[in-house]
Amino acid sequence: MTEPIGARRGSRAPYLFVAPAVVLFVAFLAVPIGYAVYLSVRGLRLTGAGIFGTRQEVFVGLDNYARTLTDPEFWAGFGRLALYGLIGVPLTLGLALLFALLLDYAGARGRRFSRTAIFLPYAIPGVTASLLWGFMYLPSTSPFSYLTRELGLGEIPFLTGDGIYPALANVAVWGGVGFNMIIIFTSLRGIPSELSDAARIDGASEWRIAWHVKIPLVAPALVLTGLFALIGTLQVYGEPTTLAPMTTEISQTWVPLMHIYRDAFIRDDLPLASAASVILAVGTLIVSVVLLKVTQKRAFGGMS
């Protein structure tokens, strides 16, 4: 990679070009993080004694962090998130890869139509998607439960018990497959066709070509899609919130962001919510960095 040459020394141009981004970055990312960290070590405490005592915001050290980290409900939220992610993320990536390979495979028909159809849910907001699927799950409007009822099998428990996990994961899979499929597919199309042709002449089956030639070459795209799927999972909020009115399974603290929302706006405990936000943000960063390390920095190859 060539070093950027030129630009007269001392030119102010690059600073002016990055100025709007830097100002906004500081105002809406750096300052909120700093303020959240500040608030997270504050808390309302009763000062003074008896009826003259007043509630004042004081420095409380790491109290809010300790409260968050020892709150079983906060961890339970992560547990539910993990279960939801364990179903949703591999399915999203697996299906995206499968469909991308099929789109790249000359033997499959209806490729153009399928590509558009599978990409379509990307344009539909998660809240709307949850609303649509919510009605597909609700016993009185679900076509699936209608079929099983007609067959004498009873209703499918999409919205009761543990059924809620696959039901919610399905909303994420439905919304995410198409976009990831397109990323992998564009990456597949970048592979020189000579590679597959050579393998074909050597007598390799299409399966072997997909497995030994194509998939290794799109590994960077898989890392990127995996990373985004993971980050997306950690910040799930709209989907369970939208489904909540339709089921009794989704509590106010079902996932970490819902827990944070409740602390901030229903309980008015902003310091506690700030501490939890900081934990979630740092956690997301650690998970992403670990994933990138594990996959040997295949994505985001640093500067230069």
Place this chain on the structure above:
Amino acid sequence: MKNHVLPHQRTKILPTIVLLVGALYCLVPVAWVIVASTKSSAELFSTFTFAPGTGLLDNLRDLFAFGDGRFLVWAGNSALYAVAGSAASTLISTLAGYAMAKYDFRGRTVLFYAILAGVLVPGMTLAIPQYLIMSETNLVGGYWSVLLPTLISPFGIYLARVYALSSVPDATLEAARIDGAGEYRIFGSIGLPMMLPGMVTIFMLHFVGTWNNFLLPYIMLSDESKFPITVGLYTLLAKGSSEPALYSLAVVGAAVSVIPLIALLLFLQRFWRLDLLSGGLKG
């Protein structure tokens, strides 16, 4: 060679079926909401779920009459947040990405890692802190509280940098400098036009992101007349458990809001340059 079909190009049944099942899976909920929008409130829960109903016109009338045309206001708000926010954000990202790719300046490396951290810590986890800043500055509840935080897009800046690295040759810029053009003119008449295809992709990714945004407007806004469609539909659905007529409204609202999005997607599909995303990985 093109005239006869190679063995690997012969139609195979199983791959075709798998692909079409995938397409069907993605289309079923959309088909359902369009069918359901033709049902009256009573039919919604009583007739077979894919049987068309008789209430389409009534539903549409109800939807647009609801709260004095509130639905159209929500749609307009969504469009405002998505179009204005994405246009401004794309320009800001392009400027920053171009500078980071084409200039060597102090603080560039720090900025790069800050942007990377911003990509990895997504805005959603910062929604509460952003709310706090907005309420400190008394912007909470207004249009700006939803627009401003979406203007900064670390991922957009990252993509713009990748695109500038790959599609704006240093030699061209150097030649313009030798001809005596200033840096701003070089950007305006060489850099910007060369980056347009990348900007379209950045714009569209951002557009879908802001159009789909729920948590940020949900937290920032309390006045229903400033809601985007996502928050509006959610409030209908949330009240629907006690007022079933609102379920019907939510379904029709979802159908009406989904159709233009699908049309837009079909129209814009050809302009997407998503190889920008996978191409960005080869560093």
